[in-house]
Amino acid sequence: MNIQNHSPRTLPFSIADDFRLERLLGYNAQQKIISLLGHVNGVRTIVVMEKTQFAVDSEEDVKKWLALIKQPNGQGLQQVIVNDKYYMLNLPAMEDDHFNLLNTSIIFPADESDIAKYSMQSHELFLETPSLYQEVTRPYIDKIPKEHEKWVDNLLQKQSEVEHMIYEDTESEEDLRFMLHPDMKYDKVDRNQLYCIAFCFNKEIKSLRDLSTERHLKMLKNVRDRGCQVIEQLFGIPREKLRIFVHYLPSFFRFHVHFTNVDNTSVNNGVERAHLLDDIIENMEVFGLDFYQRKTLTITIKGTHGLYRSFKERTTNVDRK
Amino acid sequence: MNIQNHSPRTLPFSIADDFRLERLLGYNAQQKIISLLGHVNGVRTIVVMEKTQFAVDSEEDVKKWLALIKQPNGQGLQQVIVNDKYYMLNLPAMEDDHFNLLNTSIIFPADESDIAKYSMQSHELFLETPSLYQEVTRPYIDKIPKEHEKWVDNLLQKQSEVEHMIYEDTESEEDLRFMLHPDMKYDKVDRNQLYCIAFCFNKEIKSLRDLSTERHLKMLKNVRDRGCQVIEQLFGIPREKLRIFVHYLPSFFRFHVHFTNVDNTSVNNGVERAHLLDDIIENMEVFGLDFYQRKTLTITIKGTHGLYRSFKERTTNVDRK
Numbered sequence: 001m002n003i004q005n006h007s008p009r010t011l012p013f014s015i016a017d018d019f020r021l022e023r024l025l026g027y028n029a030q031q032k033i034i035s036l037l038g039h040v041n042g043v044r045t046i047v048v049m050e051k052t053q054f055a056v057d058s059e060e061d062v063k064k065w066l067a068l069i070k071q072p073n074g075q076g077l078q079q080v081i082v083n084d085k086y087y088m089l090n091l092p093a094m095e096d097d098h099f100n101l102l103n104t105s106i107i108f109p110a111d112e113s114d115i116a117k118y119s120m121q122s123h124e125l126f127l128e129t130p131s132l133y134q135e136v137t138r139p140y141i142d143k144i145p146k147e148h149e150k151w152v153d154n155l156l157q158k159q160s161e162v163e164h165m166i167y168e169d170t171e172s173e174e175d176l177r178f179m180l181h182p183d184m185k186y187d188k189v190d191r192n193q194l195y196c197i198a199f200c201f202n203k204e205i206k207s208l209r210d211l212s213t214e215r216h217l218k219m220l221k222n223v224r225d226r227g228c229q230v231i232e233q234l235f236g237i238p239r240e241k242l243r244i245f246v247h248y249l250p251s252f253f254r255f256h257v258h259f260t261n262v263d264n265t266s267v268n269n270g271v272e273r274a275h276l277l278d279d280i281i282e283n284m285e286v287f288g289l290d291f292y293q294r295k296t297l298t299i300t301i302k303g304t305h306g307l308y309r310s311f312k313e314r315t316t317n318v319d320r321k
Numbered sequence: 322m323n324i325q326n327h328s329p330r331t332l333p334f335s336i337a338d339d340f341r342l343e344r345l346l347g348y349n350a351q352q353k354i355i356s357l358l359g360h361v362n363g364v365r366t367i368v369v370m371e372k373t374q375f376a377v378d379s380e381e382d383v384k385k386w387l388a389l390i391k392q393p394n395g396q397g398l399q400q401v402i403v404n405d406k407y408y409m410l411n412l413p414a415m416e417d418d419h420f421n422l423l424n425t426s427i428i429f430p431a432d433e434s435d436i437a438k439y440s441m442q443s444h445e446l447f448l449e450t451p452s453l454y455q456e457v458t459r460p461y462i463d464k465i466p467k468e469h470e471k472w473v474d475n476l477l478q479k480q481s482e483v484e485h486m487i488y489e490d491t492e493s494e495e496d497l498r499f500m501l502h503p504d505m506k507y508d509k510v511d512r513n514q515l516y517c518i519a520f521c522f523n524k525e526i527k528s529l530r531d532l533s534t535e536r537h538l539k540m541l542k543n544v545r546d547r548g549c550q551v552i553e554q555l556f557g558i559p560r561e562k563l564r565i566f567v568h569y570l571p572s573f574f575r576f577h578v579h580f581t582n583v584d585n586t587s588v589n590n591g592v593e594r595a596h597l598l599d600d601i602i603e604n605m606e607v608f609g610l611d612f613y614q615r616k617t618l619t620i621t622i623k624g625t626h627g628l629y630r631s632f633k634e635r636t637t638n639v640d641r642k
Contacts, residue, residue: 011408011427016390024383026441029374031587032353035439036383037431046428046439049386051372051421052411053350062345062357065370068420069337087332090373093420099389100372100414100421106332107367110358118356118367120347123583124561127599240445243593262444262593262621272564272583274592278448282617287608296603300583 013040015047030266051100068093069102085109121302125272126311129296133209136310141206141253152254155181156201166196167230169222176219177201180230183258185266194237194261198223205255208248208275211284211292220281223257231259243269244277249299249307272300334361340368351587372421389414390423406430442623446593447632450617454530457631462527462574473575476502477522487517488551490543497540498522501551504579506587515558515582519544526576529569529596532605532613541602544578552580564590565598570620570628593621 013019018040025035025046032051039045055061070092081088087106092098107114128137154160156179158168167180182188183195202219205211211220228239243262250256257277260267268274283291301308334340339361346356346367353372360366376382391413402409408427413419428435449458475481477500479489488501503509504516523540526532532541549560564583571577578598581588589595604612622629 011392011410012429014392015412015425015427016388016392019387021380021384021387024377024380025436025439027375027377031351032372032374034375034377034383034386036387037436037439040429043430044432044436046426046431046435047387048426048428048439049375049412050424051353051375052424053353054348054355054370054372055420056345056348056355059342059345062355063342065355065420066340066342066357066368067337071332071335071337089332091336091370094415094418097415097418097421099376099386100418103371103373104336105367105369106336107369108333108361109364110367111365114367115346115358115365118346118358118369122562125564125583126561240447241443243446243591245592262446265591269591269593270564270586271566271590271592271595271597276592276619278617278619286615294607296599298597298599 019045019047028265065093070095116304121304123300123302124308124312126299126301126315127296128299128311130293132311132314133297136314137209137249137307140307140310144253149252149254152199152252155179156199166234169226172222172226175202175215176222178219178223178227178257180227180259191235191237192261192263193266194231194235194242194259195264195267196227196231196259198227198257198259200255200257202255206253207250207255208246208280208292208297210255211280212289214289217281217284217289220277220284224277224281227257227259237261243267245269245274246277246280247273248275248297249273249301270300272298336368340366349586386414391416437625442625444621444623445629445633447620447622447636448617449620449632451614453632453635454618457635458530458570458628461628461631465574470573470575473520473573476500477520487555490547493543493547496523496536497543499540499544499548499578501548501580512556512558513582513584514587515552515556515563515580516585516588517548517552517580519548519578519580521576521578523576527574528571528576529567529601529613529618531576532601533610535610538602538605538610541598541605545598545602548578548580558582564588566590566595567598567601568594569596569618570594570622593619 019038020040021036021038023037025037027034033048035046035048037044037046054065085107087108089104090101091104093100093102151160158165161181164181165179166182169177169179178198178200180196180198183197186193186195200219200223205216211217224244227244228242231237231242232239241262243260245258246256247258247268258267258269258274260269280292288294299311301311340359341361342357342359344358346358348355354369356367356369358365358367375386406428408429410425410427411422412425414421414423472481479486482502485502486500487503490498490500499519499521501517501519504518507514507516521540521544526537532538545565548565549563552558552563553560562583564581566579567577568579568589579588579595581590601613604616609615620632622632
């Protein structure tokens, strides 16, 4: 569409007065968009509205925003959720405006790791060849203190988060077993937002790179088939609605699989990091069990990640040619 | 984080009065989020604000929204952009509120295809085996009227959109050549949002499935290496910041490649549809030129798509086992 600006032009009708709503066509909760079908004097009309982003061109803009915030006191604050240093509440940006609320989280006091977490960080793409994996990534993984994955052990041994567990595979042999939990972001209510994680019991598999045997293949199929069955039974979502994938690099090095509703678009399912489970299985079956030992994989690394410097030093564009 | 609700609780300070801004930590323009670092009485504090989604639980909610809209008349409407039946403008949701604008698009009059485009449509995932491609997808592609891709011919022959062209490869042999255009969503200003499309001159390649020869491989490398060079020269974005990929199924059947800034998260780069160009090249080199004739590919299809019914009828979950 080649937009030309013929200003000044006016809209030939008033939205508030002339537009008769027929139905909601669609909405996007992440992007804050709605699309509406209606008519104006009998002519079918679509109105699409998207909330604007925060004006952040200058510090003054941000300060103006902050100054606007109306903080109700007393009973108006009943909806504050507090956990330790985390406060969560909805605030109106202007007096008596119940339509433009701000979903606000406050961390008080905040430490360095909180600051890192909420800071915008730029990503870079690198090609991890099998030899770069052996020389750089694998030693990095081996040096991660065992305590970092203690929470996974607690989970698998049912010493924590037991109340959230969705399913435990108790029938399969130990090295094929897995446990299904909701992702932190999933409230178990909105089916369109379904997001579950299958944690695998086999501790030897740190990541995609370690998949290499017939038993691993059998485990992958077990996770896929049983996981789909359970999700269909419990949530009524059929297999063809599930995007099932693995991250590489993962955020922690114990093999786990993401199950999400394909209509959930707020998921970290970008091609630069996600690998479909069906693809992994097929690649190992058709192109060899050692596919993920032979494959060069694209990885994205933030500037603050422990692997960033090593990759930045060792890879040059020459590698790509 | 296991949030517990200890209501009524109050926030121990006022954001508007007590919070001293130190700096903007980050923002997300798509999701309308900002995160701010500051301090309250010397204690470091983070405030994260996200605009709320439109309340769409009932038609009444939507009608209330519409009734709020203030439509400035006369010179206030100078910012309306009009092209044919498309109108674009920013509207305040309440009088004198310059902070909560609504980025509004209006299609007047709207036809069936507009309604389909803006309707929320559910996707399903299917496994396209090589034989399903031959029996179902290929005949579908072959039946698409040539006029549907006339706009691509116009573009390559410089009969339209010439003013937008970013680069034309005139040095390579005909079957290796490509032309670089901005994607419709890209304004050529914000480097973080970079989104360009390389249109390939070789008309024989309808999609990923047709890639099969040494010449094709040479073309892919030409597009990648020359495309990266041009983007670095013109926009100052280095190769390691570029997510380069192909869609399968594509939205039109003439081979083209997407170049986007890896920090641009509003891109359709989900693993269920996108294939990294580096992966395509490596797969053909390492696992055989016929990789994409042998590979089973996951495809996502909307219920209204011409291929939906055929796939729904022919594939069952049995295929996956």
